[in-house]
Amino acid sequence: MSLKADLTSTDLAEIRQSALGAADPLGIAAELAAAVDAGRLSDPDDAGPALVLAAEIAESRSKLDAGLRYVDRALETYGKSDDGPAAAARALRARLLFRAGREDEALAEIEPLRPLLTQDTEAPAYISVALAVGGRARLAEEWLTEAVQEVLAEREGPEPTSAEDAGLLFFLLQQRHRIRHALGRQHDTHDVLAERLETKLANANAQAAAAGSSDDLLFWPQAEFETLVTRFPALTEVYGADWDEHRARLERELVRRSGPDVVLVPGTVAGLEAAGDPSDAKTRADYVSASTDHISWPPERNSPCWCGSGNKYKKCCLPRSRG
Ligand SMILES: [Zn+2]
Ligand SMILES: [Zn+2]
Known part of the structure; x- marks a missing residue:
């Protein structure tokens, strides 16, 4: 497969959908990096996401060194930025390091992201996935529990009745619930709330889909x-x-x-x-x-x-x- 001359954000989204099932995903990853090098992205701000996508493709084929090279380049393009996409790329880097057995470096990458758990709705997912991949599910549970407690303590009013109403808290509860199931924990009150909100959201989604x-x-x-x-x-x-x-x-x-x-x-x-x-x-x-x-x-x-x-x-x- 040869990528188009100029890649738009929509093209990248389509590649994301199809690359992993393609015949030569690593070739697509290499072409993405080449497109960045040659300035063939319609929106230069897509360089980071394109390289992250290349890293994910490499990871899916267990090419950890290639994945790390791509993600390092993505982080270079993000520079000092510490907004959502850059943080997600750091979590990906941590995940690749864990997979490569470089635990200390992985932890050093993921630990600074911890405060994002109470700030960014996507952080609970990418942080807990990285930790779980690294065999640190118990650490993820600890971080998520503390973040849930922090958000609950700041929250005023009654218990949330829907995922929308819970906002960031929902994402924390959801990841914590998932991790605790994986660890074989008994439900606690946070899990009961998580399950109630998840069921409600799922029903609403099923109705919307139907x-x-x-x-x-x-x-x-x-x-x-x-x-x-x-x-x-x-x-x-x-x-x-x-x-x-x-x-x-x-x-x-x-x-x-x-x-x-x-x-x-x-x-x-x-x-x-x-x-x-x-x-x-x-x-x-x-x-x-x-x-x-x-x-x-x-x-x-x-x-x-x-x-x-x-x-x-x-x-x-x-x-x-x-x-
Ligand atoms: Zn199946
Ligand atoms: Zn449950």
Whole structure:
């Protein structure tokens, strides 16, 4: 693949979507760096994000040295800036250092970012991911707990009732909850609040996704899929000839719609039949609209795939979108 002569921000977003599933992702990373060198970015401010993207691509192929070279160059372009993108790039650098076994350097990179936990809504995610990758989930838990307490102490009024209402606190609670599940902790009151806000947000997202009144994001788990197409063979036209094709179609549709609120609605044959005639498209759309069940997308590359196969997303449905 050869990149276009001049790269816009939209091009970069598209490359981000497609590069990891491409035949030669490292070639794309090298071309991104070359485009920066040659001044072939429509917006010079995209140099940092382009190099960060190159570093992430290299990381995805476990090319840690290349990843570090790209991220170092990204940090050079950010200069002394310590705003969100620069901080996220530092967290990426820490993650690469952890992966490369350079723990002390990784910690030295990540520790100065800690105050951002109570300032930047994206910090809880990139900091906890870096620490978890470095086998420091307990440290992440400690930092997040302290940040939650700090934000709660400053917060006035009643407990938040929605993710929007909670703001930064939501992102802290969410990451803390995730990390504590990974550590096998019992729920505490912060986790209970996190789960309540997460459920509310997920339901709102599922309703928003369903409001388009189509069954495009209706997902049939494997056993349900087999039952569905055995009983209603005509539906293979709609959902795919087999389960692999079904998942590939969904993954492509998810990539196409890609945004922070995309969710899948898992279906059951019994549920659909209760809603009416399964061969009727309107029945299926209504069934999706009425569902409060959801699967959020995309998972982390190394997390279990959304389809429930038990395989890592990067080895399961992520590559299907390229098929
Ligand atoms: Zn939980
Ligand atoms: Zn999958």
